[in-house]
Amino acid sequence: MKIRRCKLEPGVPAVAMADIAFNLVLFFIILAKTQDDSAEVEAQKKLKWEAAHVAAVQDLPKTLITVTVTQENKVFLNAREIPRKELTEKDLSEEIAKLLGDKPAGKRTVQLKIHKDAPADIFEKVIEAVSQAGGEVVHVLAEDKN
Amino acid sequence: MKLLRRKKAAYEPPAVLLTDLAFNLVIFFVVCASSDPEANRRAESGRRQDIPSSSKDQAKMAEEAKNIEVHLERDTTHVEINGLRTPLERFTEKLTPLLAGKTRPEERMVVVRSNKDVPYQHWIRMTGMIEKAGGVVALQVEEEKEVIVK
Numbered sequence: 001m002k003i004r005r006c007k008l009e010p011g012v013p014a015v016a017m018a019d020i021a022f023n024l025v026l027f028f029i030i031l032a033k034t035q036d037d038s039a040e041v042e043a044q045k046k047l048k049w050e051a052a053h054v055a056a057v058q059d060l061p062k063t064l065i066t067v068t069v070t071q072e073n074k075v076f077l078n079a080r081e082i083p084r085k086e087l088t089e090k091d092l093s094e095e096i097a098k099l100l101g102d103k104p105a106g107k108r109t110v111q112l113k114i115h116k117d118a119p120a121d122i123f124e125k126v127i128e129a130v131s132q133a134g135g136e137v138v139h140v141l142a143e144d145k146n
Numbered sequence: 147m148k149l150l151r152r153k154k155a156a157y158e159p160p161a162v163l164l165t166d167l168a169f170n171l172v173i174f175f176v177v178c179a180s181s182d183p184e185a186n187r188r189a190e191s192g193r194r195q196d197i198p199s200s201s202k203d204q205a206k207m208a209e210e211a212k213n214i215e216v217h218l219e220r221d222t223t224h225v226e227i228n229g230l231r232t233p234l235e236r237f238t239e240k241l242t243p244l245l246a247g248k249t250r251p252e253e254r255m256v257v258v259r260s261n262k263d264v265p266y267q268h269w270i271r272m273t274g275m276i277e278k279a280g281g282v283v284a285l286q287v288e289e290e291k292e293v294i295v296k
Contacts, residue, residue: 019166026173052267054274057191069266111190116267120218120260123269128287131197139270141192 043079044068051142052116060138061109065099067126068113075126092129100135110135195273198255198284213253213284214244216276218260222268237272241279256281 048071068076075082077095100108110130114123130137217226224231232240241256248254256276260269273283 016166019170022170023173026177030177051192052270054193054270057193060190060192060194109194111192114266116265118266119262120264120266120269121262123266124260124285124287127197128285131285137195137197139192139195140190141270143191 040079044076047076047079047113048072049113049115050117051140052114053144054141055144057141057143060111060140063109063111063138065096065109065135066111066113067096067130069115069118069123069126071115071117073115073118073122075122088125090129090132092126093132096130096133096135100133105136108134108136109138111138111140113140193270193274195277195283198282213255213257214241214281215257215259215286216241216272218258218264218269218272220261220263220265222265225272238275238279241276241281245280251282254280254282255284257284257286259286 044066047068049068050071064078066078068079070076075092077092078099082092082095096110100110110133112123112126112130114126127137215226215228217229219226223234225234225237226232227237227240227244230240245254245256258269258273258276276283
């Protein structure tokens with residue numbers, strides 16, 4: 001009797017393909033997220049400003065929108081400089097409102113990092129703009145230990 | 147002769163797939179846990195402040211309610227309360243009786259007017275004192291108008 005050998009046809013396992021695709025998707029999602037956020041956080045760290053000191057401070061919620069007024073009285077919205085010409089309550093509030101979107105109350109906090117010697121001429125415009133955009137003002141301050 | 151029937155092999159999924167599955171699950175949960183975009187940001191300390199928007203209606207309402215007005219100058223030793231020059235150390239003492247008996251937030255509104263050169267350090271300290279005394283801080287920002295000189 002002649003026994004025939006069973007021929008195995010080479011093939012790519014299709015089950016593994018889905019796994020590979022899923023892993024690739026996850027990989028790119030993680031990569032995109034970390035790149036975006038870290039770039040902004042790094043840029044914000046480079047801005048030079050010194051917090052004003054007050055008697056008591058509290059822990060603040062983490063926010064996605066930060067307005068910084070630096071030592072040189074330059075205004076940055078999420079590390080992007082707002083030129084002096086565009087620094088009107090209306091323009092700034094429109095930009096902040098865009099970023100806030102239709103987030104519910106409690107999630108509309110805007111962090112203000114204002115240099116301790118910044119003049120009222122500038123910081124009042126910023127505060128007013130946040131207020132007009134419907135944002136909740138949160139001042140980043142340092143505790144006075146004396 | 148009795149032939150024994152071969153036992154039917156129960157279907158078992160290949161064990162290699164299980165490790166893949168476990169690995170994918172682990173990655174999925176790791177991504178879910180770190181998907182909060184705010185997680186990278188450092189928690190800060192400071193102060194929350196409720197500042198009503200200075201719309202025309204509110205300005206009118208504030209005017210009608212005859213709110214307290216605090217005027218800040220670059221000189222950080224004195225402050226004006228309703229036009230009365232007051233030393234900083236007596237600020238809370240003078241402000242508290244003015245707010246006494248006022249229950250509605252519109253009545254408790256304290257309009258803060260600052261000179262252009264008032265530093266933030268002074269402003270934040272003063273607004274903190276107003277809030278501590280029970281007042282609601284409202285800003286009075288002067289509008290910039292462009293005037294063309296011929």
